[in-house]
Amino acid sequence: MTADPAVALMDRLRDGPGAQLLSGLPPYEESGALALMSRLRAQGHDADLVSAALTQARLRARARPRLGALADELLLTQDGLEQATRPAVAARRARMVAGTGVEHVLDLGCGLGLDARALAEAGLAVTAVDSDPVVAAAARANLAPFDRARVVVADAADVTVGPGDAAFLDPARRTPGRADVAGRTRRVHRLADLSPPFGTVLDVAARARATVAKLSPVFPRAQIPADVCAEWVGLDGDVLECALWWGLDSTGRHAVVGHDAGPEVTWHELGELPHDEPLTRADELGPWLAEPDRTVLAAGLTGSVAALVRGREVSAGAGYVTAPAPVDLPFARWYAVREVLPLQARTVRAWLRERPHGAVTIKKRGVQVDPDAFRTELRLPRKARGGVEAVLVLTTVAGAPTVLMVDRHDP
Template structure:
């Protein structure tokens, strides 16, 4: 083994410190002084107190991404921020397992969230991390899995042959989640958006892919489409309504007839339960050509596509394969005259089309006895909060507000310039 590669060091936290962390989860910042006094009285040094309370704070945050598993984890702040949510990591791990990949190298493993899911799915994991403390935490987080080993190394100094040789283990697939930020003392300093500035950069990743090894690479969901290599499948993923990442799948992990896909995980935080996927065998230019012209009208139904479909530029694919049409080429709402059951599209029946005008909208609110109002918008510069207060203000503290109905308005615009119309659609969710 080369001198620049070595097993992850043991964590610096002592057994007493590790045991004390659990006492302060969930962590409450307003009690920090009391906690510190209590720990000092028990004989912990100021440095220990800092370590214990920092971990308690990070673990408390991590409960959101990792559920109960977070109680057994050690995290740096930046390591946690960059880590993959458990529900999403589990889906990636399933993809490796389904492709009959038994062992994976997680190159740039951070605190090991992806590695944990790979190990839980039964894969042997070789995790590699450049930062010593982060690597020690990854090793700690993976301690229940004897087939997972963490090493400290700079992966950019290794090509695939060296990776096989250096770690002395069988490796069938690679996972990379390049750092998109600079980190100092475990905290984020700055972010970068050009894939060549990521660590490792996209050119390094493409060289690895050219060896033919099965590989998944996590990127930020806003990556420009022209930076995505032709030879991979790009899969945008949303979880609980937020687009969280795009994964570039290469070689055996890319599906033969899929170039772009959108995976909508509409699930409980820690388990991928409902999974929806829309995919296209084409690059964007092709499916855009296939999509019809926008309608510049709203029909009986309107649909709000999931962000993953929008980021993946898959609306053209939906338009091609259903009777949905875009209301406007610049606005990501679709419309149809019969209800559509396309997963990833949130549908509404259009009850009334109103102009965006306070007088008309107030009249609609009064007439329908609306006391709870959801306002959605695309393409118009209006604050839903302020409009809600304006429209419901006169209902406050009246008996009606207890017995009233709930309503939904979609504010949008059709057309541009002089022909532009601003519409408020009174809708009911399908």
């Protein structure tokens, strides 16, 4: 049987002359790619290998903001890169899997193998499974440094999961087929359209000792199974994923917020806490406003922030918390409330005209207002008249559309 040409190219890039060609390429620049391709072909390099190597160089350049220096060690695909886990997130998850006491993990739908690498680095034996032979070839190259990691081409639903195994699943959220101009294929949103589908995830979780499934950060909270720990994970303001865990001691919803401010990412966790109901009257608004991290909002844990600061949500679902005083939290920003105005451009415009201010920043949560259109209605002068930044928070307070004029607070 003739080998798949795409698989053969991946294998050629993994070692031998293909690997040497790839490692010797200059930093990728789109403007010079055609000229470089012509020059390499003129030097006698195989045309298909040159094209494959330049594709890898382009993908590595795109991967560096997400994967850092690790990108230059990997073989990539466009869809695999779109779904690739950031190294710090994969490392944290691998430590948690190792903490369950298992020795062997099945990575069912391993993609490029980045999570499998992290699991192997955590000292676990890993069987990485993918149904796409080309993707599996890339994963095999990426896992080559790890003796206890192997790659199998198979469907996740056909793999035997033992009661002593842990399982990791990262279902593909894109459909194979026609791609856009950037090479990305269509994203799917229904759980039944995942590959493997969510039903397979539940079947694996029923058999394995511990299971974790990496899902979209917009995973519907109403569909979280009972007795599961659901983690929404974010890093430096970006919400990255929702991870469902079976086999942990904890359950319920959690927000995990990471800050990359040094050699290692610092993680902070927030769980479900009892809290007071949102405001029912506008005059109950306190002098301080907390803006929870987007990961906290995705997890639906604004009320937990309110509990920590002895405050209340300004309105149900608004995503802001009012409090009597600021409390230093790693997953919230603070603002001092200067004025409370109705959400009317005319009223806000008059308020701004009476007070010198610099740039005007508009923030919005919980109201159906276009911030750009609202800015246009304010008829702001082309040049700021000086003064400090004016921050406008468009939201609801006790259910009423409101503009909060606030000042940033930097403790």
